[in-house]
Amino acid sequence: MALLVKNLESGYGKLKILFDVSLKVEEGSIVTLLGPNGAGKTTTLLTTFGVVKPWSGSVYLGDVDVTHLPPHKKVDLGIALVPEGRRLFPEMTVVENLALGAYVKRARDKVDDTLELVYGLFPILKERRWQKAGTLSGGEQQMLAIARALMSRPKVLLIDEPSAGLAPKVVESIFQALKQLRSEASVLLAEQNAGVALEICDYGYVLENGQIVLEGAAGDLANNEHVKKSYLGV
Amino acid sequence: MDFFSQISPFLLSGLLLGSIYGLSATGLSLIFGVLKVANIAHGAFIMLGAYVAYFALTMWGVVPFVSAILALALGGALGYLVYVAVVKPLGLKNELNILVALFALFLLMAEAARILWGPDFVGYTWTIGSFSLGGLIIEYTKLAGALLALAIVISLEVFLRKTYAGRAIRAVVQDSVGAQVVGINVDRVYALAAAVGIGITTLAGVFITLFIPVGINPYMGGPYTLMGFVIAVLGGLGSIMGAYLAGLVFGLITSVGYFAFSELGFAEPSQMALFIAFLMLLLILLFKPTGLLRI
Ligand SMILES: Nc1ncnc2c1ncn2[C@@H]1O[C@H](COP(=O)(O)OP(=O)(O)OP(=O)(O)O)[C@@H](O)[C@H]1O
Ligand SMILES: [Mg+2]
Numbered sequence: 001m002a003l004l005v006k007n008l009e010s011g012y013g014k015l016k017i018l019f020d021v022s023l024k025v026e027e028g029s030i031v032t033l034l035g036p037n038g039a040g041k042t043t044t045l046l047t048t049f050g051v052v053k054p055w056s057g058s059v060y061l062g063d064v065d066v067t068h069l070p071p072h073k074k075v076d077l078g079i080a081l082v083p084e085g086r087r088l089f090p091e092m093t094v095v096e097n098l099a100l101g102a103y104v105k106r107a108r109d110k111v112d113d114t115l116e117l118v119y120g121l122f123p124i125l126k127e128r129r130w131q132k133a134g135t136l137s138g139g140e141q142q143m144l145a146i147a148r149a150l151m152s153r154p155k156v157l158l159i160d161e162p163s164a165g166l167a168p169k170v171v172e173s174i175f176q177a178l179k180q181l182r183s184e185a186s187v188l189l190a191e192q193n194a195g196v197a198l199e200i201c202d203y204g205y206v207l208e209n210g211q212i213v214l215e216g217a218a219g220d221l222a223n224n225e226h227v228k229k230s231y232l233g234v
Numbered sequence: 235m236d237f238f239s240q241i242s243p244f245l246l247s248g249l250l251l252g253s254i255y256g257l258s259a260t261g262l263s264l265i266f267g268v269l270k271v272a273n274i275a276h277g278a279f280i281m282l283g284a285y286v287a288y289f290a291l292t293m294w295g296v297v298p299f300v301s302a303i304l305a306l307a308l309g310g311a312l313g314y315l316v317y318v319a320v321v322k323p324l325g326l327k328n329e330l331n332i333l334v335a336l337f338a339l340f341l342l343m344a345e346a347a348r349i350l351w352g353p354d355f356v357g358y359t360w361t362i363g364s365f366s367l368g369g370l371i372i373e374y375t376k377l378a379g380a381l382l383a384l385a386i387v388i389s390l391e392v393f394l395r396k397t398y399a400g401r402a403i404r405a406v407v408q409d410s411v412g413a414q415v416v417g418i419n420v421d422r423v424y425a426l427a428a429a430v431g432i433g434i435t436t437l438a439g440v441f442i443t444l445f446i447p448v449g450i451n452p453y454m455g456g457p458y459t460l461m462g463f464v465i466a467v468l469g470g471l472g473s474i475m476g477a478y479l480a481g482l483v484f485g486l487i488t489s490v491g492y493f494a495f496s497e498l499g500f501a502e503p504s505q506m507a508l509f510i511a512f513l514m515l516l517l518i519l520l521f522k523p524t525g526l527l528r529i
Contacts (some may be wrong), residue, residue: 075417087412104417
């Protein structure tokens with residue numbers, strides 16, 4: 001299902017962070033949100049998801065206006081978030097984390113099928129299923145965070161910097177898995193690592209100081225001078 | 235009499251009372267684990283439970299094991315109110331304001347009890363007999379209270395591990411943002427934890443009267459807040475089983491302490507038992523601030 005963000009503004013306290021952010025994630029596509037540290041990528045995802053309250057603008061899931069719904073209602077309707085810092089339940093096992101991923105009623109009946117799906121995507125999680133999440137490696141934790149989000153059977157998946165703090169090989173394998181998600185959900189991926197993100201996405205936006213300064217198809221962005229200079233280091 | 239037969243009644247009564255202490259501390263620990271709020275008003279709900287037991291028995295002839303259900307329901311409703319009317323409006327991040335508000339609630343409840351029920355110590359007698367085990371006299375009511383307390387703690391633990399609502403509570407304890415992310419209505423979990431936590435505390439107040447039949451009065455709550463914190467910290471704030479086990483340990487230590495100090499005869503033994511509680515809190519915070527167990 002498509003996700004539409006229109007003229008979104010939000011911030012913390014009195015401090016405005018997002019200025020008139022608009023973006024669209026077409027059904028079955030992967031869209032990336034590029035930007036430097038502090039640009040407002042996380043804030044965009046959190047406001048879309050409802051953890052941060054929107055000041056103005058709107059968020060649509062398909063035709064439904066979900067702008068002011070709290071996070072738990074958004075999950076119920078089919079939006080899932082893989083948050084910055086992963087936010088796993090450290091004292092619970094991998095299986096318990098995944099089971100909680102399927103907390104919303106809509107997902108509960110499908111738990112067994114969805115488990116197959118995420119174990120297929122990340123086989124290492126099946127091997128580690130009785131291990132506490134807090135004892136997993138960084139890469140495994142990131143995989144678990146993505147898998148936990150998938151357990152709610154989302155139609156739109158928001159992912160916040162999955163590459164943060166991980167070795168290139170691990171990043172590569174996580175992004176290969178993300179590529180396979182197209183058939184399951186539309187993906188909005190916030191990333192600083194433009195190289196890997198542009199490889200798998202269809203479309204991209206560049207966010208700087210809380211504003212969208214550039215957008216385009218992945219190939220066009222990869223050839224854009226500004227993107228090359230600021231984000232690809234060439 | 236040899237030393238063992240002298241001390242064994244104190245060990246036994248320490249364990250029985252410790253089971254009730256443990257139960258009451260699970261309420262405190264649950265609330266802290268979920269809301270990260272120290273329920274300073276804890277002892278006031280123990281007091282309320284004690285009065286429930288007293289009035290239920292003396293006015294309607296309802297025995298404590300039945301009025302315990304009433305106390306659970308009353309405490310649960312009040313716990314929900316405390317969350318909705320006090321904690322939530324102040325905002326969970328304003329810990330100091332909440333602490334002050336709960337302290338005010340503690341004083342308010344004690345004064346309300348004094349106005350409604352008078353300042354005097356009241357109590358009741360209710361016995362269903364006793365039996366003797368190797369020379370030890372054990373009252374059925376105390377034994378049943380201690381065992382029921384254990385059963386309630388186990389049920390709570392099973393609830394937390396096996397039901398969706400319980401797992402949602404544990405999720406919030408471990409990472410409240412993570413809980414929000416998986417679609418848990420965190421606000422409802424806060425309300426639920428406050429209701430269950432204070433419900434159990436009030437229920438524990440009923441059971442405590444099985445041990446202090448004439449010690450019920452409006453100002454009885456203070457020491458229970460203190461002891462509750464010592465126990466919950468010893469058990470690892472947020473851990474249910476930890477709080478219960480710590481209750482047993484605490485019961486044993488204070489009971490044996492009472493025995494020792496009454497033998498030594500230089501201090502008032504029950505005051506010394508409280509002093510030991512303070513000392514324990516200090517030592518735990520110094521050497522093992524994470525407590526015995528985690529949730
Ligand atoms: N909870 C908060 N309270 C106040 N300011 C915040 C808060 N979270 C973020 N900010 C500020 O909002 C701005 C945008 O932050 P945000 O986390 O959205 O950026 P980002 O693009 O995700 O950065 P990064 O790549 O470092 O994760 C920053 O200036 C940051 O300092
Ligand atoms: Mg960020």
